[in-house]
Amino acid sequence: xxxxxxxPKFQVLKTGQSMTLQCAQDMNHNSMYWYRxxxxxxxxxxxxxxxxxxxxxxxxPNGYNVSRLNKxxxxxxxxxxxxxxxxxxxxxxxxxxxxxxxxxGDGTRLSIL
Amino acid sequence: RKExxxxxxxxxxxxxATVAFNCTYSNSASQSFFWYRQxxxxxxxxxxxxxSSGNEDGRFTAQLNRASQYISLLIRDSKLSDSxxxxxxxxxxxxxxPTFGRGTSLxxxx
Numbered sequence: 001x002x003x004x005x006x007x008p009k010f011q012v013l014k015t016g017q018s019m020t021l022q023c024a025q026d027m028n029h030n031s032m033y034w035y036r037x038x039x040x041x042x043x044x045x046x047x048x049x050x051x052x053x054x055x056x057x058x059x060x061p062n063g064y065n066v067s068r069l070n071k072x073x074x075x076x077x078x079x080x081x082x083x084x085x086x087x088x089x090x091x092x093x094x095x096x097x098x099x100x101x102x103x104x105g106d107g108t109r110l111s112i113l
Numbered sequence: 114r115k116e117x118x119x120x121x122x123x124x125x126x127x128x129x130a131t132v133a134f135n136c137t138y139s140n141s142a143s144q145s146f147f148w149y150r151q152x153x154x155x156x157x158x159x160x161x162x163x164x165s166s167g168n169e170d171g172r173f174t175a176q177l178n179r180a181s182q183y184i185s186l187l188i189r190d191s192k193l194s195d196s197x198x199x200x201x202x203x204x205x206x207x208x209x210x211p212t213f214g215r216g217t218s219l220x221x222x223x
Contacts, residue, residue, distance in 0.1 A: 104156040
Protein backbone atom coordinates (compact mmCIF):
# COMPACT_ATOMS: atom_id res chain seq x y z
CA UNK A 1 0.00 0.00 0.00
CA UNK A 2 2.44 2.68 -1.19
CA UNK A 3 -0.10 5.49 -1.73
CA UNK A 4 1.86 8.69 -2.37
CA UNK A 5 5.64 8.36 -2.48
CA UNK A 6 8.00 11.32 -2.27
CA UNK A 7 11.74 11.38 -2.87
CA PRO A 8 14.05 12.41 -1.41
CA LYS A 9 12.98 12.53 2.24
CA PHE A 10 15.74 14.96 3.21
CA GLN A 11 17.94 17.30 1.20
CA VAL A 12 20.39 20.09 1.94
CA LEU A 13 21.20 22.55 -0.84
CA LYS A 14 23.35 25.60 -1.23
CA THR A 15 21.80 28.86 -2.36
CA GLY A 16 21.55 28.92 -6.14
CA GLN A 17 21.54 25.15 -6.61
CA SER A 18 18.69 23.46 -8.41
CA MET A 19 16.85 20.27 -7.65
CA THR A 20 13.70 18.34 -8.42
CA LEU A 21 11.39 16.81 -5.84
CA GLN A 22 9.67 13.69 -7.09
CA CYS A 23 6.17 12.50 -6.29
CA ALA A 24 4.35 9.40 -7.49
CA GLN A 25 0.95 7.97 -6.58
CA ASP A 26 -0.42 4.51 -7.27
CA MET A 27 -4.10 5.21 -6.52
CA ASN A 28 -5.03 6.21 -10.08
CA HIS A 29 -5.93 9.70 -8.86
CA ASN A 30 -6.53 12.47 -11.35
CA SER A 31 -5.45 15.43 -9.25
CA MET A 32 -2.09 16.07 -7.64
CA TYR A 33 -0.77 18.90 -5.46
CA TRP A 34 2.40 20.36 -4.02
CA TYR A 35 2.33 22.15 -0.65
CA ARG A 36 4.91 23.67 1.61
CA UNK A 37 4.63 23.93 5.36
CA UNK A 38 6.79 26.19 7.47
CA UNK A 39 7.14 25.96 11.27
CA UNK A 40 3.96 27.08 13.01
CA UNK A 41 2.27 27.70 9.68
CA UNK A 42 -0.47 26.01 7.78
CA UNK A 43 -0.16 24.26 4.45
CA UNK A 44 0.33 26.57 1.50
CA UNK A 45 -0.41 25.38 -2.03
CA UNK A 46 2.43 25.88 -4.49
CA UNK A 47 1.06 24.26 -7.66
CA UNK A 48 -1.54 21.72 -8.54
CA UNK A 49 -2.51 19.53 -11.47
CA UNK A 50 -6.22 18.93 -11.83
CA UNK A 51 -5.62 16.19 -14.38
CA UNK A 52 -2.89 14.74 -16.53
CA UNK A 53 -1.61 17.40 -18.91
CA UNK A 54 -2.65 20.42 -16.86
CA UNK A 55 -0.92 22.44 -14.16
CA UNK A 56 -1.95 25.61 -12.34
CA UNK A 57 -0.45 28.01 -9.85
CA UNK A 58 -1.45 27.92 -6.24
CA UNK A 59 -0.93 30.46 -3.50
CA UNK A 60 2.89 30.59 -3.51
CA PRO A 61 4.24 29.55 -6.95
CA ASN A 62 7.16 31.96 -7.26
CA GLY A 63 10.53 30.23 -7.49
CA TYR A 64 9.03 26.86 -8.45
CA ASN A 65 8.08 24.95 -11.56
CA VAL A 66 6.18 21.70 -11.93
CA SER A 67 5.76 18.89 -14.44
CA ARG A 68 2.92 16.42 -14.59
CA LEU A 69 4.90 13.70 -16.29
CA ASN A 70 2.00 11.26 -16.50
CA LYS A 71 -1.01 10.37 -14.41
CA UNK A 72 1.16 8.90 -11.66
CA UNK A 73 3.96 11.46 -11.36
CA UNK A 74 4.09 15.14 -10.46
CA UNK A 75 7.48 16.76 -9.89
CA UNK A 76 8.43 20.08 -8.31
CA UNK A 77 11.56 21.90 -9.41
CA UNK A 78 13.53 24.63 -7.70
CA UNK A 79 15.63 26.27 -10.40
CA UNK A 80 17.72 28.47 -8.11
CA UNK A 81 17.19 27.63 -4.47
CA UNK A 82 16.91 30.41 -1.90
CA UNK A 83 17.02 30.20 1.92
CA UNK A 84 13.36 31.30 1.98
CA UNK A 85 12.50 27.98 0.33
CA UNK A 86 13.69 26.03 3.35
CA UNK A 87 10.57 24.12 4.30
CA UNK A 88 8.81 20.78 4.43
CA UNK A 89 7.24 19.92 1.09
CA UNK A 90 4.23 17.65 0.83
CA UNK A 91 2.78 16.10 -2.28
CA UNK A 92 -0.86 15.04 -2.26
CA UNK A 93 -3.32 13.42 -4.62
CA UNK A 94 -7.07 13.07 -4.80
CA UNK A 95 -9.55 11.26 -6.95
CA UNK A 96 -11.71 14.01 -8.33
CA UNK A 97 -12.74 17.62 -8.14
CA UNK A 98 -13.34 18.58 -4.55
CA UNK A 99 -15.46 15.65 -3.48
CA UNK A 100 -12.81 13.31 -2.21
CA UNK A 101 -10.13 13.77 0.43
CA UNK A 102 -6.48 14.25 -0.37
CA UNK A 103 -3.85 11.67 0.45
CA UNK A 104 -0.41 12.92 1.39
CA GLY A 105 3.13 11.69 0.95
CA ASP A 106 5.35 11.72 4.00
CA GLY A 107 7.17 14.85 2.94
CA THR A 108 10.56 16.14 1.83
CA ARG A 109 12.51 18.17 4.37
CA LEU A 110 14.54 20.70 2.43
CA SER A 111 17.18 23.01 3.90
CA ILE A 112 18.86 25.69 1.84
CA LEU A 113 22.02 27.22 3.21
CA ARG B 114 -12.34 36.92 7.33
CA LYS B 115 -10.39 33.74 6.63
CA GLU B 116 -12.17 31.09 4.60
CA UNK B 117 -11.63 28.40 7.22
CA UNK B 118 -10.93 29.27 10.83
CA UNK B 119 -9.88 27.14 13.75
CA UNK B 120 -8.91 27.94 17.31
CA UNK B 121 -5.17 27.16 17.35
CA UNK B 122 -5.25 26.07 21.01
CA UNK B 123 -3.47 24.31 22.49
CA UNK B 124 -6.18 22.36 24.19
CA UNK B 125 -4.54 20.74 27.20
CA UNK B 126 -6.67 17.90 28.60
CA UNK B 127 -6.14 14.93 30.91
CA UNK B 128 -6.42 11.35 29.72
CA UNK B 129 -10.01 10.20 29.62
CA ALA B 130 -11.43 13.67 29.02
CA THR B 131 -13.85 14.62 26.28
CA VAL B 132 -12.74 17.48 24.06
CA ALA B 133 -14.38 19.22 21.14
CA PHE B 134 -13.05 21.44 18.37
CA ASN B 135 -14.98 23.67 16.02
CA CYS B 136 -14.09 24.90 12.57
CA THR B 137 -15.98 27.70 10.82
CA TYR B 138 -16.08 28.25 7.08
CA SER B 139 -17.18 31.29 5.12
CA ASN B 140 -18.09 29.98 1.67
CA SER B 141 -21.70 28.84 1.48
CA ALA B 142 -20.84 26.79 -1.63
CA SER B 143 -18.71 24.46 0.50
CA GLN B 144 -19.81 20.92 -0.16
CA SER B 145 -17.43 18.42 1.43
CA PHE B 146 -15.65 18.47 4.74
CA PHE B 147 -12.89 16.49 6.37
CA TRP B 148 -10.87 16.28 9.55
CA TYR B 149 -7.19 15.43 9.30
CA ARG B 150 -4.68 14.67 11.99
CA GLN B 151 -1.09 15.88 11.76
CA UNK B 152 1.63 14.74 14.12
CA UNK B 153 4.69 16.91 14.62
CA UNK B 154 6.80 17.02 11.45
CA UNK B 155 4.65 14.37 9.79
CA UNK B 156 2.20 14.45 6.91
CA UNK B 157 -1.51 15.17 7.44
CA UNK B 158 -3.55 11.98 7.60
CA UNK B 159 -7.25 11.72 6.96
CA UNK B 160 -9.09 11.15 10.22
CA UNK B 161 -12.65 11.19 8.96
CA UNK B 162 -15.02 12.72 6.47
CA UNK B 163 -17.90 14.81 7.81
CA UNK B 164 -21.37 13.95 6.58
CA SER B 165 -24.48 16.09 6.76
CA SER B 166 -26.17 13.77 9.25
CA GLY B 167 -23.09 13.55 11.44
CA ASN B 168 -20.92 10.47 11.75
CA GLU B 169 -19.01 8.54 14.32
CA ASP B 170 -15.86 6.44 14.20
CA GLY B 171 -15.06 4.86 17.52
CA ARG B 172 -14.25 7.64 19.98
CA PHE B 173 -14.51 10.33 17.31
CA THR B 174 -17.70 12.11 16.27
CA ALA B 175 -17.92 14.67 13.50
CA GLN B 176 -20.85 16.99 12.87
CA LEU B 177 -21.80 19.57 10.26
CA ASN B 178 -23.97 22.61 10.84
CA ARG B 179 -24.67 24.15 7.46
CA ALA B 180 -26.91 26.90 8.81
CA SER B 181 -24.15 28.26 11.03
CA GLN B 182 -21.39 27.14 8.69
CA TYR B 183 -19.24 25.14 11.02
CA ILE B 184 -18.07 21.59 11.55
CA SER B 185 -17.05 20.01 14.81
CA LEU B 186 -14.94 17.12 16.04
CA LEU B 187 -15.61 15.47 19.39
CA ILE B 188 -13.07 13.13 20.94
CA ARG B 189 -14.23 11.00 23.85
CA ASP B 190 -12.02 9.19 26.36
CA SER B 191 -8.88 10.99 25.18
CA LYS B 192 -5.68 8.97 24.90
CA LEU B 193 -2.11 10.19 25.11
CA SER B 194 -1.76 9.13 21.49
CA ASP B 195 -4.47 11.60 20.47
CA SER B 196 -1.99 14.42 21.01
CA UNK B 197 -1.61 16.04 17.60
CA UNK B 198 -2.79 18.94 15.48
CA UNK B 199 -6.25 18.54 13.97
CA UNK B 200 -6.84 20.17 10.61
CA UNK B 201 -10.21 21.09 9.22
CA UNK B 202 -10.51 20.88 5.41
CA UNK B 203 -13.31 22.31 3.30
CA UNK B 204 -13.93 21.74 -0.41
CA UNK B 205 -15.99 24.20 -2.39
CA UNK B 206 -18.31 22.91 -5.09
CA UNK B 207 -16.57 22.95 -8.47
CA UNK B 208 -13.09 23.69 -7.11
CA UNK B 209 -10.04 21.47 -7.28
CA UNK B 210 -8.43 23.27 -4.36
CA PRO B 211 -9.38 22.32 -0.82
CA THR B 212 -9.03 24.94 1.89
CA PHE B 213 -7.15 23.93 5.01
CA GLY B 214 -7.56 25.47 8.41
CA ARG B 215 -4.41 26.27 10.35
CA GLY B 216 -5.16 23.49 12.79
CA THR B 217 -5.99 23.03 16.46
CA SER B 218 -3.32 21.63 18.74
CA LEU B 219 -4.37 18.99 21.27
CA UNK B 220 -2.18 17.87 24.14
CA UNK B 221 -3.39 14.97 26.23
CA UNK B 222 -1.48 14.56 29.51
CA UNK B 223 -1.40 11.71 32.04
